[in-house]
Amino acid sequence: MTALHDLGAQRLRDRIAAELARTRARTALLTEAVDDDDLTRQHSPLMSPLVWDLAHVGNQEELWLVRDVGGREPVRRDIDDLYDAFKQPRSDRPALPLLPPAEARAYLATVRDKVHDLLDRVPFTDRPLVADGFAFGMIVQHEQQHDETMLATHQLRAGPPVLPAPPPPEPRARVVEEVVVPAGEFTMGTSTDPWALDNERPARTVRLPGYAIDAAPVTNGRYAEFIADGGYDDPRWWDAAGWRHRTEAGLSAPLHWRRDGDGWAYRRFGRWSAVRADEPVVHVCWHEARAYAAWAGKRLPTEAEWEKAARWDPATGRSRRYPWGDADPGPEHANLGQRHLWPAPVGAYPAGASPLGVHQLIGDVWEWTASPFRGHPGFVAFPYREYSEVFFGDEHRVLRGGSFGTDRAACRGTFRNWDYPIRRQIFSGFRCARDLRPQELAA
Missing domain, CATH: 1.20.120 (Four Helix Bundle (Hemerythrin (Met), subunit A))
Incomplete structure (x- = not known):
């Protein structure tokens, strides 16, 4: 022994x-x-x-x-x-x-x-x-x-590019519009992951009604449609705080975008290029994500909805550590660790999809959720309150999933990030969810 x-x-x-x-x-x-x-x-x-x-x-x-x-x-x-x-x-x-x-x-x-x-x-x-x-x-x-x-x-930073990286892989799979997650229980959080941080603990059983969630993050192409339809100029899609921030900050497009003829260009680490339609949109704040979702007739997922879509295995009823299983992320699973310097196009990581067929939940872009940052029931601060407890409350919104700049050591299906809803210098994007229609509930 x-x-x-x-x-x-x-x-x-x-x-x-x-x-x-x-x-x-x-x-x-x-x-x-x-x-x-x-x-x-x-x-x-x-x-x-x-x-x-x-x-x-x-x-x-x-x-x-x-x-x-x-x-x-x-x-x-x-x-x-x-x-x-x-x-x-x-x-x-x-x-x-x-x-x-x-x-x-x-x-x-x-x-x-x-x-x-x-x-x-x-x-x-x-x-x-x-x-x-x-x-x-x-x-x-x-x-x-x-x-x-x-x-x-x-x-x-301003100036010429200094960070080299190859482009992410091209799409390898066709991704459907959305996936239905059936009603039922799942295990949220963890009590066993040895390096999980205090706000990921403890594990608990959560029951959710059925819902639909986007099978991939919202893309640049879809977001450009929101802009073209006057989404930034129509207060119907914004709540009061979001509209006030949009107006005061003069928001009209994601950070680092500029007009390029009839389209858009973005700056990525000192390089300008045309916006690619099938990449997840990045550098949007929570208010922008929420407004887009309202315009699309949807909403942002709750944190629990995001985690169930990412971890729940309908065949076994257990929650995986990652969408693809319990194995650590490999380059075939997700765009992590600064391996590439921008999000991969939708469909680039079919090996990383969840059992329900939800793609790119890990890596590419941090995904805003509707949920404020709070402790799980039974939360105990460890090893110090200032890691997460002092940030609990309605001021911060939860982001999940990691980005292309997140390392595998700091990303898993239970990992929680948080920030102010006005922040967009972070590598933040989102996907949408919606309640099921009566005919879908009856199916």
């Missing part, structure tokens, strides 16, 4: 080491692709300078792994306040005495050396923070989330 236990612990250490290295390589790519001036410049008041994110991921790694798990002496206690996201609003961060790029990189290297030393020795005990390597998984996910944030900053 001891030998088996030791073997399992070593496999976990090897997995953690590989995830830490893979994640840090992505951080390096995002921060070494530009010069020091670009690293220290604020490219949008909505985003931090890239160099702040760089040192922040190291500071979180030091706080949780070196100091808390390892009980070691601080590396740089003097910078804790500088890289506290709650104490330092993004708009103020450029004026802080931040570590310059070379010093930030040296700091990250020092912290990582201590973490590797710790990883060789730490017992994966029943202490919740270290059981199943949770603290290390939390740090991997945290850094990957900031990598996606830095990718969004790259999309906002």
Whole structure:
């Protein structure tokens, strides 16, 4: 038994080491692709300078792994306040005495050396923070989330392209308009995924009436029809808050779109190209998504509806970890991990479809839902309230599914993201749902 236990612990250490290295390589790519001036410049008041994110991921790694798990002496206690996201609003961060790029990189290297030393020795005990390597998984996910944030900053920066990536695959399957999800129970959330975060827990049984959901995210072509039909100029499709924001912000198309003759072009990481009709629309806020859904005679799905469509297997009645099963995502399943720099056209990932035939639920674009961000019944904050609990309430709306910029470590069928309904610098899109008609209910 001891030998088996030791073997399992070593496999976990090897997995953690590989995830830490893979994640840090992505951080390096995002921060070494530009010069020091670009690293220290604020490219949008909505985003931090890239160099702040760089040192922040190291500071979180030091706080949780070196100091808390390892009980070691601080590396740089003097910078804790500088890289506290709650104490330092993004708009103020450029004026802080931040570590310059070379010093930030040296700091990250020092912290990582201590973490590797710790990883060789730490017992994966029943202490919740270290059981199943949770603290290390939390740090991997945290850094990957900031990598996606830095990718969004790259999309906002001016200047020539600096991030190379091949185009996503072409469509491989025809996708129907919508799928009917029958009434019944399913398991929402998780109580068993070892690296799931507190807001994904605990699992519970949810019963939903039957509904229809789009088999794919709303595309650029469909969204352009909404624009052409005067959707941005007709208050019928907007609620009061959405119409007020549309008017005050002067919204008339997704972020990064501009007119191009009779059509549209979009800018993607420094490159302009014609808008492709069969790609999921991206960079729309919740208000825009809701208005489109109303115009289309539909609505946004609730978070529970989205998750049932993504995880429920009608053949077994169980909820899968991902739409395709429990196996980790591969390149055939989903557009994740910055492998490509824009959403793949609809039908590009048939191997990633759910048992009901719902496509591209994971990757491509974060999908707005109708639901405000709240804890699941039985929620317990862990390991700190500031990860998610302080954001609960009606101010934030839930997004699900991940984007092309989301890493596989920070994305699964239970993973929950959230943001203000006016935000659209994130890689956000949506799909629609609707209630079933009487004749459909009777069928």
